[in-house]
Amino acid sequence: MKKWVKKLLVGLGVLLVIVLLANFGINIWLKTQLPDYIKNNTDYNVSYKSLEVDLLSGNILAAEISVNNKNPKNINVIGLQGTIDTLKISRFGIYDALFNKQISSSDLLLSKPNLNVILAKPVDDKTGKKRNPVKFENIRINDGNISIFKHTKQKFLSVQDLDLYVENLQLTEESVENRLPVVFDTYDIKGKNFFVRPDDVYALKIDAINTANGQMTVNNFQLVPVLDFEQFKKYYPKKNKLFQFAIKKMEFKDLILKKDKLSLANASFYEPNLLMYTTDVIPVKAKKPSDFELSLENIKMSNATVQVMKPNGNKLLYAKNLNIDVNQLRFDKETREELIPVGYKNFQVSGKDVLFSNHQDFTFGSVVLNPKKGEIKNISILPNGIASGKASMNLTTDYIRFTINKWDFTDKKMNLDINEILLNRVKGKIIAGTNKPVSRKKPDFSRIQFPIIIRKVALQNSDITYSKNNQPLSFQDLNATVNDIRLVTKKDNSGIEAKINKYAISTKNFGYKTKFYTMTAGTLKLDQNTINVSSFAMKPLVSRAQFIKMIPVESDLYDITASQITANGTWDLFSDQKLIRASNVTIRNADAVIFRSKIPEDDPKEKPLYSRMLRSIKIPMVVNALNLKDSKLVYEEDTPESAGPGKLIFSNFNMNVKNLNSGKIKGNPTRVDIKINCSFMNLAPLSVNWNFDVADQGDRFAISGRTTNLPATGINPFIRPYLHVTATGTIQEMLFNFRGNPKGLNGKFNLKHKDLKVAILDKDNREKKGFLTAVANLLVKTDSGKLPEDVVVEDVERDPTKSFFNLFWKGIEQGLKKTLIGINIDKAKKTADKAASTVKAVKQDVKEIKTSARQIGQATKKKPDAEKPKEEDSEKKGFLKGVFKKKEKSETE
Structure with missing residues (x-):
């Protein structure tokens, strides 16, 4: 063996012995001196029965631990109080714990913890930086009882019998500020009596949570306000909604909690009950939009109940037996910019006994909706008297059905293409409002992609009365079909107008009642090219004597019937660009009686001639031929001096009017020619030719x-x-x-x-x-x-x-x-x-002469016979006799 190899092996051996001795020494030191060290150098008092530390791996194993804060009033550090049966930490960050006062570990195991945790104040008073004093990659808790409090000592979270495993758990008050109390990657949890109080208004309670094979079950979920409604309005005057929410059972999987995101899959909610109180406060718009994101892969809600209360305590919305199934529901930065701030792939909604109330009570027996179709049955609309003067309806209908070809959102604009809307057996009354319209800002249609297309609307077997100013317009057995409706914005962007291609309306026993008349028709049929009215009648509701008393100035009283009225042509009566272009209008067998009394005062208003009247019609209008056939016209006029009304009768009345127009269609002739042939007073033929030019300003x-x-x-x-x-x-x-x-x-x-x-x-x-x-x-x-x-x-x-x-x-x-x-x-x-x-003068003269003669005769009788009248008196008498005879002759003549 070479020398250097031998030296290397000896060196490594010595190093290993030193490490082993150091590890042994540290363990002895930790067992004997660590509690005192922690007590002297940290904010906690810690005791334990046993403690083993692997210096190389950073693993710690401790048993029967007890921990308490030295200074419970110090809110700048996390507070701990309680016991832990077994604590196991893998790769514990000793350096961070000693010098940075941050607890960090890759894995943490707590067995039978019984802890009260007080979160540190989220912002350091000195540095202004947010703390994150606890950081674990993974945490496991067995059979724990844990309570977490805010730095204000207000309970934030508590749970009993907790079995938990999570990866990358972060639990500080910072997470509360981002709407979520805890955040983690993956989880496995089981526990009882959960309590979370995220703010000063609400508390969240859960009886039990259990997780098995990634599927979580939550029993008896409750979000309850800790204030009653009156306290809420008093202490939070700028908030306009208070919620109360309960769910009997929830099931879901793949729950992911991040800072600003919550996602889960296959969520089922059984018997949820939502109660929401509202106030009259206008909510303050958030300066900065929320970054919170919600993603629900599949969500089902069974047998739900929803109640929204008005500020006065009455119901605004109520629905029960709601069932909702939504596929890929999401709320994120992208969807919140849309007209409807949530996205989805598909949904199905059904419910019963739905009530919506504003100044009307809308009740629906049942509702079924999905992105492609919907049906609402047993509809009732009743006024509740809250807003007098507004338009109101008192209606019932069997059902409303609709189908949709397209409903999506592209480039932050809604696209809508409705295939069909069907309403069946609408019965009742619509009353127009009497309040004057309030001037409002022009509506914002920037998020709607026009045109909105409705390919067909059908109204079947209905009886409807529309009343305005106590003048009801009624339709019986009303059937109407409108095709190819295009909703577009008006040129001035003041609202929406409808462009209609085809329509057909038919009704029986049509009626319209005004102050003086009732107008009826046996049948009425109307489409974009034809009009057909049978058995038309316009009858007075008052007698002539009553009519004279009711009118302030002289006016005509009409009594008109017609067996048939027909028209052919094209017209647009629904859009802002209305147009009437009729090739032929025919009135058959009309019988008209027009009565005018001269007893009331004259109407001082100027009466324009017919050319000016036609010119004042705002709608472009032309009738190529108007024919009145086999009819009768009676005009009666009554004056204070006349004994009974004067009468003009025109029977066998036939009239042809060519080019009746309003002078507003370019290129169309404007001269109106009228020919009349009739029997005058039922005795003699009368023919009349009459013409004028609507465009002639001289009339x-x-x-x-x-x-x-x-x-x-x-x-x-x-x-x-x-x-x-x-x-x-x-x-x-x-x-x-x-x-x-x-x-x-x-x-x-x-x-x-x-x-x-x-x-x-x-x-x-x-x-x-x-x-x-x-x-x-x-x-x-x-x-x-x-x-x-x-x-x-x-x-x-x-x-x-x-x-x-x-x-x-x-x-x-x-x-x-x-x-x-x-x-x-x-x-x-x-x-x-x-x-x-x-004769009168002669009689007066004779009377005077007779008087004079009597006076003379009386004077003559009084004189004696000796005093006979003189000769001149005799001459006077003869003269008087002559005059008297002449006067008598004149009187006789």
């Missing part, structure tokens, strides 16, 4: 017409109440041709008549005034012979507060006066009045 119009072989008796129902005149004979032909504008009209009028006679009546229209009638008929030309020359109707001034037809009637009236009836009757009346005045 000029032209109207002409002709009637023939009209018995004069036919106009008596209208002229008798106003003129107190009746007529007989025949109007063989009447022609008129007028042109006008908003100021008045001019034109020509012609009348051919035969055997025309008139009768003038008293004010009560009962008795004929024979004298005036005789005078009138002397002045009226009985026969006109051939068609006379036209008379000029001119300077007919329009009262802007009257309708177009008032102006038109003034033109007819002037024409009649100039041709025949009006002017001659006026002459007859004037002649008769003059004659009556003469």
